[in-house]
Amino acid sequence: MKSLILHTATRLMIGVLVLFSLFLFFRGHDEPGGGFIGGLVGAGAFTLYAIAFGTEASRKVLRVHPITLIAIGLLSLVVSGLIPMFVAEPFLTGKWLFIEWGAFDTKLSTPLLFDIGVYLCVVGFIVTVIFSLEEE
Amino acid sequence: MNGMLVLPVAIPLITATLALLFRKSSVLQRWFGILGMAALLGSVMILFRDVYTDGIQVLQLGTWAAPFGITLVADMLTMLMLGISAIMGVVIGIYSLYDIDKERERFGYYPLLHILIMGVNGSFLTGDIFNLYVWFEVMLIASFILLALGNSKNQLQGALKYVFINLFSSLIFLFGVAMLYGMTGTLNMADLAVRLPMVENTGLVTTTAMLFMVSFGIKAAVFPLFFWLPASYHTPPVAISAIFGGLLTKVGVYALIRVFTLLFTQDSTHNEYLHTILLWVGGFTMVIGVLGAASHMEFRKILSFHIVSQIGYMIMGLAFNTAMGIMGAIFYVLHNILAKSNLFLISGIAQRLLGTFELKKMGGLYKHYPFLAVLFLISAFALAGFPPLSGFWAKLSLVKAGLSIEQYVITGVAILVGLLTLFSMTKIWLSAFWGTVPEETPEHFGKIPLFGAGKLYILMIPVMIIAGLIIAVGLYAQPLLELCMTAAEQLLDPSVYIEAVLGPQ
Amino acid sequence: MDTILPIIAGAIFATGIYLLLRRSLILTIIGIILISNSVNLALFSLGRLSTENPPLIKAGSLEPLAPFANPLPQALILTAIVIGFGLLAFALALAYRSYRELGTVDQDELLEDAEDTSAAIVPRNDFKKGGDA
Numbered sequence: 001m002k003s004l005i006l007h008t009a010t011r012l013m014i015g016v017l018v019l020f021s022l023f024l025f026f027r028g029h030d031e032p033g034g035g036f037i038g039g040l041v042g043a044g045a046f047t048l049y050a051i052a053f054g055t056e057a058s059r060k061v062l063r064v065h066p067i068t069l070i071a072i073g074l075l076s077l078v079v080s081g082l083i084p085m086f087v088a089e090p091f092l093t094g095k096w097l098f099i100e101w102g103a104f105d106t107k108l109s110t111p112l113l114f115d116i117g118v119y120l121c122v123v124g125f126i127v128t129v130i131f132s133l134e135e136e
Numbered sequence: 137m138n139g140m141l142v143l144p145v146a147i148p149l150i151t152a153t154l155a156l157l158f159r160k161s162s163v164l165q166r167w168f169g170i171l172g173m174a175a176l177l178g179s180v181m182i183l184f185r186d187v188y189t190d191g192i193q194v195l196q197l198g199t200w201a202a203p204f205g206i207t208l209v210a211d212m213l214t215m216l217m218l219g220i221s222a223i224m225g226v227v228i229g230i231y232s233l234y235d236i237d238k239e240r241e242r243f244g245y246y247p248l249l250h251i252l253i254m255g256v257n258g259s260f261l262t263g264d265i266f267n268l269y270v271w272f273e274v275m276l277i278a279s280f281i282l283l284a285l286g287n288s289k290n291q292l293q294g295a296l297k298y299v300f301i302n303l304f305s306s307l308i309f310l311f312g313v314a315m316l317y318g319m320t321g322t323l324n325m326a327d328l329a330v331r332l333p334m335v336e337n338t339g340l341v342t343t344t345a346m347l348f349m350v351s352f353g354i355k356a357a358v359f360p361l362f363f364w365l366p367a368s369y370h371t372p373p374v375a376i377s378a379i380f381g382g383l384l385t386k387v388g389v390y391a392l393i394r395v396f397t398l399l400f401t402q403d404s405t406h407n408e409y410l411h412t413i414l415l416w417v418g419g420f421t422m423v424i425g426v427l428g429a430a431s432h433m434e435f436r437k438i439l440s441f442h443i444v445s446q447i448g449y450m451i452m453g454l455a456f457n458t459a460m461g462i463m464g465a466i467f468y469v470l471h472n473i474l475a476k477s478n479l480f481l482i483s484g485i486a487q488r489l490l491g492t493f494e495l496k497k498m499g500g501l502y503k504h505y506p507f508l509a510v511l512f513l514i515s516a517f518a519l520a521g522f523p524p525l526s527g528f529w530a531k532l533s534l535v536k537a538g539l540s541i542e543q544y545v546i547t548g549v550a551i552l553v554g555l556l557t558l559f560s561m562t563k564i565w566l567s568a569f570w571g572t573v574p575e576e577t578p579e580h581f582g583k584i585p586l587f588g589a590g591k592l593y594i595l596m597i598p599v600m601i602i603a604g605l606i607i608a609v610g611l612y613a614q615p616l617l618e619l620c621m622t623a624a625e626q627l628l629d630p631s632v633y634i635e636a637v638l639g640p641q
Numbered sequence: 642m643d644t645i646l647p648i649i650a651g652a653i654f655a656t657g658i659y660l661l662l663r664r665s666l667i668l669t670i671i672g673i674i675l676i677s678n679s680v681n682l683a684l685f686s687l688g689r690l691s692t693e694n695p696p697l698i699k700a701g702s703l704e705p706l707a708p709f710a711n712p713l714p715q716a717l718i719l720t721a722i723v724i725g726f727g728l729l730a731f732a733l734a735l736a737y738r739s740y741r742e743l744g745t746v747d748q749d750e751l752l753e754d755a756e757d758t759s760a761a762i763v764p765r766n767d768f769k770k771g772g773d774a
Contacts, residue, residue: 030700036723067244071156078149081142091142092198129730136737266717273724280731284738292739296666296751299732303673304661306728310721311680317714318687 039122356388374484688714
């Protein structure tokens with residue numbers, strides 16, 4: 001679509017949208033938010049870019065092929081489920097790893113990996129759908 | 137607690153993911169396909185041993201206790217179905233090597249096939265009714281795309297009918313789930329089995345039972361709801377037709393058996409009409425299906441109508457509601473998946489040789505390819521119920537079950553339908569295998585050997601594997617009959633299932 | 642609300658059925674969308690409606706503030722909506738593709754002359770070079 005307002009706004013917005021989607025994603029750990037809604041906003045950013053500059057440009061900005069995103073997402077979903085099976089607990093049981101760095105204490109967990117998987121799947125799926133419908 | 141229980145779902149998912157990651161490489165995808173299916177078969181065999189020796193196996197996902205989390209349950213019925221689905225996976229995996237063209241491979245045939253198998257396995261394993269809905273959808277979306285992949289005019293027409301009727305049936309299913317949740321406040325199937333008899337409003341329970349009946353009935357293609365099946369199953373490539381015709385409709389039958397033995401038991405006062413309705417539906421499905429088959433002259437359409445007809449037998453066995461009847465139904469499901477998919481696979485080879493599925497334009501297969509004709513006869517006779525093949529034992533146990541509870545009319549119908557089945561199989565035999573070679577037959581007909589140059593043996597190996605299984609099951613029916621009997625007894629006594637899931641009451 | 646919601650759900654369902662029976666493919670899809678929404682609404686209202694605290698656990702405490710709402714129906718609906726979204730995206734693409742290939746959205750015309758089935762699969766004539774399998 002050729003519109004100066006849209007072009008300028010999109011250039012400004014895409015970074016904000018991606019950042020916001022990451023914010024939603026990490027906030028979802030303890031509060032409303034999470035991989036699904038974050039993924040939706042992230043996919044929204046690339047959809048907006050596709051509307052403004054065409055799908056070809058948007059694919060370039062995304063760098064990774066959306067189907068690869070889905071595949072990596074699915075893989076991290078399965079892996080997050082399989083990890084507890086190595087310590088003889090049922091599939092999908094939450095496992096946590098606390099790392100103390102002093103100032104920044106980090107919580108790593110299988111639910112986080114699962115959520116990353118959801119995020120990637122949602123972004124990949126929606127972008128695939130929008131791009132292929134747009135390119136028809 | 138058995139951690140292995142998740143493998144029949146996890147292995148196809150991992151395979152699908154890897155196939156998606158390496159979607160550019162056709163060789164890798166094929167290897168993943170074969171290896172993934174083989175791993176699946178291995179894991180199912182290990183699980184089978186556990187269920188056989190220790191009884192029903194349960195896994196609470198995420199360590200959330202039974203009525204709150206998602207439970208995976210494997211009883212004997214589940215294991216038999218998982219076993220047949222894994223065998224079908226291996227066989228179709230091999231057949232696809234030749235049958236699926238490069239274009240379909242590029243658009244993700246292999247990942248979709250594995251996701252389809254994952255959905256089927258998940259439906260067999262789950263012990264939660266909402267989770268069953270989710271697995272059905274996983275299976276459906278994969279089947280939608282597999283059916284439409286290729287975009288030919290015919291496939292699009294078939295896919296349109298298939299997609300809309302199945303979307304509608306899923307929504308009815310979801311509505312049934314909502315009713316169950318509203319009445320009992322739980323979605324775990326074992327917990328539902330405990331709480332449903334306590335619901336006072338029997339009218340609501342019957343309504344919900346009918347919602348499930350219609351929804352699963354559409355998926356299983358029973359009498360008034362079958363029309364979409366013969367309209368769509370003959371359009372995609374043969375490998376896809378075979379797995380749809382063999383496996384997918386049987387998932388609907390499995391769901392019917394599970395729901396009407398565990399949740400809505402036929403003998404309770406809640407569902408007095410259920411038994412009669414199932415019996416009538418079974419009878420009509422048998423008759424209408426076989427008549428439809430008799431009126432068509434296209435290889436795969438005849439087979440599609442036969443799927444409908446055979447579903448009738450399974451519903452009839454369920455409606456008898458005795459251990460013998462349900463055993464017959466389960467045995468029939470297993471036998472039918474083998475025989476039916478083999479016939480589809482053979483139709484594919486015949487089409488490769490003769491260039492068409494129209495019986496009128498076929499002929500001379502017996503003269504030039506006698507071995508193929510023998511394989512066809514084995515499957516066709518098994519379907520019609522000739523001794524000593526697998527179909528004989530399936531029909532015998534159903535007839536015995538019918539006679540022992542004095543359901544003479546429907547038993548008579550079942551035997552008559554068996555004869556009519558033989559009639560349309562004869563029709564295929566007469567025109568495609570006997571008959572003269574038509575003029576417009578492709579040049580290679582009669583010159584290409586089944587084994588050797590042309591690599592047709594890739595198509596022949598799966599057919600021979602299944603034919604071997606049909607003969608083996610026919611000659612040594614006793615072990616499988618006993619396993620089916622165990623499954624039927626477990627189904628008829630839900631307290632074992634409930635205790636395994638919820639713990640001692 | 643307990644009586645109004647089921648009535649609305651029923652009305653939407655009826656509208657959906659009406660659209661489902663129309664001949665245009667697009668109306669059929671809209672019908673499916675409406676039915677899907679009405680079923681979600683039914684699921685929501687069958688999960689009992691109540692005005693209570695959100696089922697969130699505040700930092701520092703171990704359980705949500707009682708009385709809290711039942712989160713399960715919402716989780717179920719969210720799942721159903723996501724699944725429905727995926728299926729409908731596919732249905733729309735299929736309808737569009739059919740329109741492109743077959744040139745019409747009228748189902749009577751779309752589904753006629755489905756007889757020629759052998760053309761569905763082009764027979765592979767690669768026997769001579771030994772197949773590419």
